[in-house]
Amino acid sequence: MSASTLSRRKFLQISGVAGSAFCLGYYFVSGATEATFLNPVSNNDQDGNIEMNAWISIHPTGKVTIFSHRAEMGQGVYQAIPQIVAEELAVLLEEVKVVFAQGDNKKYGSQVTGGSSTVRNSYKNLLKLGATAREMLLEAASNKWSVPKTECYAEAGHIIHRPSGRKFHYGELAAEASKLPVPENIELKPRSEYKLIGKPLKRLDTPLKTNGAAGFGIDKRLPGMLFAAVEHNPRLRGKVKSFDDTAARKIPGVKDVFSLIIKVHNTEREGVAVVADSTWAAIQGKKALKIEWDDSGFEHINTADIYSRQKEKLHTEEGLISRKVGDPDEVLARSTKKIEALYQTPYQSHACMEPMNCTAHYQGDKVEIWGPIQAPDWIQGFISDEMGIDKDNVIVNLTFLGGGFGRKAFTDYPHEACLISQKMGVPIQLLWTREDDMTQGPYRPGISYRCEGVVEDGMISAYKARMSGQNIDHWRSDKRDVANRNTSEGFLKPYFDSLKNVSFAEVQFETPIPVIWWRSVYASTNGFAYESFMDELAHEAGKDPLEFRRQHLEETRLHNLIDKLESVSNWKNRPKNGGYGVAITECFGTTVGQVVKVSKVPGGGIKIDQVWVVVDCGWYVNPDTIQAQMEGSIVMALGAATAHQITFKDGLVEQSNFHSYQMPRIMHAPPVEVHLMENDENAGGVGEPGLPPFAPALTNAIFDLTGKRIRTLPFDINAV
Amino acid sequence: MISLNVNKKAYQLDADPNMPLLWAIRDIVGLTGTKYGCGVAQCGACVVHLNGEAVRSCVTPLSRAAGQEVVTIEGLSENNNHPLQLAWKELDVPQCGYCHSGQLMSAAVLLRENSTPTDQDIDDAMAGNICRCGTYSRIRKAIHKAAELQKQGR
Numbered sequence: 001m002s003a004s005t006l007s008r009r010k011f012l013q014i015s016g017v018a019g020s021a022f023c024l025g026y027y028f029v030s031g032a033t034e035a036t037f038l039n040p041v042s043n044n045d046q047d048g049n050i051e052m053n054a055w056i057s058i059h060p061t062g063k064v065t066i067f068s069h070r071a072e073m074g075q076g077v078y079q080a081i082p083q084i085v086a087e088e089l090a091v092l093l094e095e096v097k098v099v100f101a102q103g104d105n106k107k108y109g110s111q112v113t114g115g116s117s118t119v120r121n122s123y124k125n126l127l128k129l130g131a132t133a134r135e136m137l138l139e140a141a142s143n144k145w146s147v148p149k150t151e152c153y154a155e156a157g158h159i160i161h162r163p164s165g166r167k168f169h170y171g172e173l174a175a176e177a178s179k180l181p182v183p184e185n186i187e188l189k190p191r192s193e194y195k196l197i198g199k200p201l202k203r204l205d206t207p208l209k210t211n212g213a214a215g216f217g218i219d220k221r222l223p224g225m226l227f228a229a230v231e232h233n234p235r236l237r238g239k240v241k242s243f244d245d246t247a248a249r250k251i252p253g254v255k256d257v258f259s260l261i262i263k264v265h266n267t268e269r270e271g272v273a274v275v276a277d278s279t280w281a282a283i284q285g286k287k288a289l290k291i292e293w294d295d296s297g298f299e300h301i302n303t304a305d306i307y308s309r310q311k312e313k314l315h316t317e318e319g320l321i322s323r324k325v326g327d328p329d330e331v332l333a334r335s336t337k338k339i340e341a342l343y344q345t346p347y348q349s350h351a352c353m354e355p356m357n358c359t360a361h362y363q364g365d366k367v368e369i370w371g372p373i374q375a376p377d378w379i380q381g382f383i384s385d386e387m388g389i390d391k392d393n394v395i396v397n398l399t400f401l402g403g404g405f406g407r408k409a410f411t412d413y414p415h416e417a418c419l420i421s422q423k424m425g426v427p428i429q430l431l432w433t434r435e436d437d438m439t440q441g442p443y444r445p446g447i448s449y450r451c452e453g454v455v456e457d458g459m460i461s462a463y464k465a466r467m468s469g470q471n472i473d474h475w476r477s478d479k480r481d482v483a484n485r486n487t488s489e490g491f492l493k494p495y496f497d498s499l500k501n502v503s504f505a506e507v508q509f510e511t512p513i514p515v516i517w518w519r520s521v522y523a524s525t526n527g528f529a530y531e532s533f534m535d536e537l538a539h540e541a542g543k544d545p546l547e548f549r550r551q552h553l554e555e556t557r558l559h560n561l562i563d564k565l566e567s568v569s570n571w572k573n574r575p576k577n578g579g580y581g582v583a584i585t586e587c588f589g590t591t592v593g594q595v596v597k598v599s600k601v602p603g604g605g606i607k608i609d610q611v612w613v614v615v616d617c618g619w620y621v622n623p624d625t626i627q628a629q630m631e632g633s634i635v636m637a638l639g640a641a642t643a644h645q646i647t648f649k650d651g652l653v654e655q656s657n658f659h660s661y662q663m664p665r666i667m668h669a670p671p672v673e674v675h676l677m678e679n680d681e682n683a684g685g686v687g688e689p690g691l692p693p694f695a696p697a698l699t700n701a702i703f704d705l706t707g708k709r710i711r712t713l714p715f716d717i718n719a720v
Numbered sequence: 721m722i723s724l725n726v727n728k729k730a731y732q733l734d735a736d737p738n739m740p741l742l743w744a745i746r747d748i749v750g751l752t753g754t755k756y757g758c759g760v761a762q763c764g765a766c767v768v769h770l771n772g773e774a775v776r777s778c779v780t781p782l783s784r785a786a787g788q789e790v791v792t793i794e795g796l797s798e799n800n801n802h803p804l805q806l807a808w809k810e811l812d813v814p815q816c817g818y819c820h821s822g823q824l825m826s827a828a829v830l831l832r833e834n835s836t837p838t839d840q841d842i843d844d845a846m847a848g849n850i851c852r853c854g855t856y857s858r859i860r861k862a863i864h865k866a867a868e869l870q871k872q873g874r
């Protein structure tokens with residue numbers, strides 16, 4: 001699936017450019033204004049497709065193309081976007097062609113595929129632009145037949161005249177329809193009439209992924225293309241002092257060797273590039289390099305030191321308050337029964353199955369990029385700024401992504417590819433080896449938490465949480481005096497209405513380790529601390545942990561979720577200390593509750609017998625995609641909780657490949673049962689919110705079974 | 721020149737005999753369905769069949785494959801209709817899909833050798849294939865499903 005059929009169209013004057021794509025943190029507001037997305041933006045492309053609006057093109061033969069403005073990395077937008085648009089457009093999904101849009105936020109609003117945002121931020125727009133195009137086609141047909149529009153209806157890619165049974169396929173109407181004024185105040189279908197949305201339809205990308213046909217970034221091929229690999233300093237942020245490339249240049253196929261510097265946030269990463277006629281030759285050349293690194297200043301980075309400093313700070317600093325209700329300090333000061341716990345979570349690599357790679361073709365005043373990229377519009381802006389190329393001449397084409405998890409929203413590897421192509425004057429494909437991926441970061445930050453609380457009369461009278469870990473935003477801005485507004489991400493928001501005294505704070509902590517968002521971002525670690533501590537408080541209160549949560553929540557929507565979780569897991573009938581644990585977290589507009597059931601393995605260790613998941617993501621598109629995302633999130637959470645972590649010794653990352661960064665494998669995947677709450681609330685995210693509750697539900701279950709509290713991740717599940 | 725038979729087609733490759741089969745297939749033969757994930761026999765993304773056996777092409781030197789029969793994901797079936805491919809599609813197994821060429825090639829050997837694999841058989845045969853997206857439970861279901869389809873002669 002290539003986006004090359006999308007020739008550059010001229011835009012009509014677009015007023016009110018893409019809404020606020022504020023990029024602090026990781027909230028991405030999708031923002032094409034209506035004027036942008038509803039206007040037919042030009043006439044025909046080179047294949048004769050007629051553009052109805054930015055997302056919909058119709059060929060005179062009737063073939064409908066729907067553009068995916070977001071990246072497909074497994075989470076299912078390649079399915080979800082067409083499934084939404086096709087509903088209102090009234091076309092058969094199987095007959096639609098899906099094409100990835102190029103990076104262009106003037107046209108599409110933010111294309112940053114992160115924050116589980118595609119559906120929840122775009123669905124209303126997508127419904128509307130499907131409906132708008134349909135209305136224009138109806139109008140065109142009624143004009144052609146000179147009949148009232150009300151006598152016509154749309155179905156399966158045709159406009160049908162009800163009284164006479166005459167019909168036009170969309171291709172026969174598109175040219176005329178696209179010239180009509182854009183209608184306003186279109187009525188959208190009620191949910192009860194949906195034919196596609198809400199159904200577990202088959203994913204459109206699956207057939208491409210069972211026979212090798214799906215084009216990932218690494219699969220891009222261009223005439224005359226060379227392959228590149230880069231030896232990066234194994235010590236974080238060290239510099240190249242000198243290098244000897246004699247041996248590397250002797251490897252057959254090696255064409256050139258040179259050093260280069262790329263930007264990593266506001267710092268630099270140095271390396272030596274080897275360009276060759278095959279990936280293998282480039283990797284061989286990389287291995288043959290003799291490089292002298294200047295490591296000065298970074299040898300001090302050590303994992304043990306990081307956590308002891310975090311712990312010390314949590315005991316000596318109050319930090320910046322991000323959220324506060326009442327006065328927990330006052331309650332804590334007067335109480336004789338305060339309980340307190342420290343939790344520790346590790347640095348993590350995203351370890352996307354497809355390592356970082358990017359294909360670039362630099363052509364002087366223009367550069368074209370193909371790659372597994374989560375944020376095409378960011379990359380476009382970044383490359384434009386860094387290389388001094390007009391933004392419209394930075395063409396970013398999306399491929400399928402072999403995983404993303406936040407890592408592929410970063411600019412480093414596309415930047416590197418562009419610089420290498422610039423130097424070589426031909427198209428090149430840059431591949432990071434797995435070792436590059438694992439030793440270079442950026443990583444999810446490892447964060448420590450100190451939680452303090454008081455239970456009085458069986459209820460929480462104070463809940464105070466402090467986190468200390470690298471703030472992802474500090475990498476992008478010098479503003480260090482603002483609280484991380486995501487310190488409470490994962491904690492159920494309604495608790496802020498029902499708990500009388502609660503506070504969250506960030507105790508500032510810096511190291512030179514590059515960090516970035518990782519699936520579910522802060523919630524991925526916060527959830528562990530906050531939901532573990534909730535369990536500790538319930539235990540202190542002598543209450544059933546699920547009932548304890550219910551008693552602290554007033555919102556009906558959450559009560560419904562808790563009721564559901566209770567019934568599907570048969571919670572009430574569980575045996576005492578039968579190995580059941582629960583956790584409920586919220587992020588990206590979706591609440592997920594999980595119950596984990598564990599048992600002892602004869603001879604030692606713990607086995608996960610079952611996971612029950614209840615998801616409340618409001619309005620949703622495809623229940624099977626949601627189920628898949630929950631299943632996958634749990635495996636990823638299991639890995640982060642029990643299998644792997646990134647550690648540092650003398651400035652070096654100690655893991656380099658899957659032998660030292662162990663992944664859950666098929667025998668580790670627990671049985672997962674997913675239930676969806678049905679309601680008409682706004683759509684929430686799906687790709688990330690299933691991850692945070694798993695680790696605390698697991699460790700709470702282990703506590704229930706064994707009386708042992710696990711407060712540090714990862715832990716060895718076979719040694720519990 | 722190294723002669724190689726890939727998906728029933730003969731190729732003459734002018735390449736370093738130490739080059740792993742993976743890169744020869746991808747960069748020289750030009751079939752990109754076989755994937756690189758680790759390069760050190762840890763992840764299974766690169767699994768192909770060499771004379772019918774599942775091998776990790778990232779650690780198989782081209783010289784070892786010389787004159788032999790190689791089958792890649794592109795050659796698993798004529799029309800994306802191997803029982804495993806049908807089952808994979810029916811259960812929508814892939815997420816990102818990157819690992820699934822290797823998953824399917826490993827599973828194909830299992831299913832050929834064992835027409836009714838148990839969960840334990842599946843765990844044993846598939847333990848070498850990592851899926852970062854965590855599609856494992858669907859892989860297991862789909863292998864059982866494919867075993868059924870195979871029995872029905874599909």
Ligand code: FES
Nearest residue numbers: 757758759764778
């Ligand atoms: S790439 Fe061969 S096993 Fe990972």
Ligand code: FES
Nearest residue numbers: 816817851852853
């Ligand atoms: S589907 Fe993404 S790695 Fe398996």
